[in-house]
Amino acid sequence: MFSLHEQVVMVTGGYGHLGKAVVLGLAAHGAKVMVLGRNEDSFAEAFPELENLHFQRCDVANTESVKEAYAQVRAQLGLPAVLVNNAFYSRGNQPDALTDDEFAFGLDGSLGSAYRCIREVLPYLRERGAGKIINVASMYGVVAPDFAAYEATPQFTNPPHYGAAKAGVIQLTKYFASYLGPQNIQVNCVTPGAFPSPGVQQHPEFMQQLEQRIPLGRIGQPQDLAGAFVFLASSASDFVTGHNLVVDGGWTIR
Numbered sequence: 001m002f003s004l005h006e007q008v009v010m011v012t013g014g015y016g017h018l019g020k021a022v023v024l025g026l027a028a029h030g031a032k033v034m035v036l037g038r039n040e041d042s043f044a045e046a047f048p049e050l051e052n053l054h055f056q057r058c059d060v061a062n063t064e065s066v067k068e069a070y071a072q073v074r075a076q077l078g079l080p081a082v083l084v085n086n087a088f089y090s091r092g093n094q095p096d097a098l099t100d101d102e103f104a105f106g107l108d109g110s111l112g113s114a115y116r117c118i119r120e121v122l123p124y125l126r127e128r129g130a131g132k133i134i135n136v137a138s139m140y141g142v143v144a145p146d147f148a149a150y151e152a153t154p155q156f157t158n159p160p161h162y163g164a165a166k167a168g169v170i171q172l173t174k175y176f177a178s179y180l181g182p183q184n185i186q187v188n189c190v191t192p193g194a195f196p197s198p199g200v201q202q203h204p205e206f207m208q209q210l211e212q213r214i215p216l217g218r219i220g221q222p223q224d225l226a227g228a229f230v231f232l233a234s235s236a237s238d239f240v241t242g243h244n245l246v247v248d249g250g251w252t253i254r
Helices: 019-028 040-046 063-077 100-128 160-183 204-211 223-233
Strands: 008-012 032-037 053-057 082-085 131-136 185-192 244-247
Touching: 008 019, 008 063, 008 100, 019 032, 019 082, 019 223, 032 040, 032 063, 040 053, 053 063, 063 100, 082 100, 082 223, 100 131, 100 160, 100 185, 131 160, 131 223, 160 185, 185 223, 223 244
Parallel strands: 008 032, 008 082, 032 053, 082 131, 131 185, 185 244
Antiparallel strands: none
């Protein structure tokens, strides 16, 4: 029931820190994965073994780019079965010093881009008669940051537009799950917890601050996320919709 054999899966931003593990997990279960992103060199570097993995240039900030990318996927691989909204963009991180443009840019980078990608994929899923959409939120769309964790490393402070947008992604998921349920399209969400990038992991004091707040006592590793996406992309989740699957080592239970 977890097989994705010959299913066309599109993953936006699929060559980053977390996206790479998600793509590899989906491909390992038989999916034909199309990674949508802006940098083909980054894709080639992330995936030297290219079997069942494909790249299509796509800027999720631009509607015409999204439309063209989806059309290319249809032409090359066939009708998509699954969309994973993983890409995001942002700027600025000081809670009391964001400009209006920075705040709006951050909202669009997580929430506006997710809506844009959902809206443009619907004709393909409707033509197919079924489909799955998986959005990516964040623990900071569920709970507020504990600012004590950032006192010694303020450069890592989580900005307000990020959490606000990710909370919106969770609600957007519920909205479209309700709207699209009668059309046999499931819409779900994955909420990662603390999955710091390799660069951030070079700061042991900050890592300690994170780990002591996680009931499992460690940060998340990219491979910890893969199973959640395989489940939500496969027929194992055919009766699951509107759900926010939290993968955070227990951070948000306290």
